[in-house]
Amino acid sequence: MEADIIHRFHTALPQVRDWIDQLVDAHADRARVVSTLGFSRLLDCFPREVLDRAKVVSINRVPFPPVKKIGLPELAAMEERSLDGITFRDTFFLQEGLASEGVYFHELVHVVQWTRLGLENFLLAYGLGLVSFEYAQSPLERMAYELQKNFERDTLPRDLVRVIEEGTDDIWNQAAPTVLGSKVPPNPQR
């Protein structure tokens, strides 16, 4: 991995953070708490605490950070792409009309990943995944898609949150030497 793009990831972080804060703020009045939406299977899968803080915004175009403008043209294809959904911290944005429980489940996997990594580490690991793999094969996405498949086939692991957290730690431990260089030990320890 070129040091140059990792450097640009770090430079972009504050701008992406501001963009996320503004986006979430701007839609706060339309965000609905997931536990109130009557998806009974989600209640079987995730602890109540996760569903009480996770929020969904239905939107006519799923937003993506303005990566081209902030110096990450390698990710520009993601801006053009029409996504079903995207998660920022506890809030996910879903394409209007997409109400399948499986899609909600997928984004809730991302909510748990975000909680585990925090904003900076999530964005660094996610960004590295996107420049290293095709979108659906990027590690944090691959986990969400695989678990979504298990959800739809009713073959989920018993201790779902723990499985997500451990998988997320593994992804981070893989990413950290590249995204942090050798200065910081590669373990979130949360």
Ligand SMILES: [Zn+2]
């Ligand atoms: Zn996803």
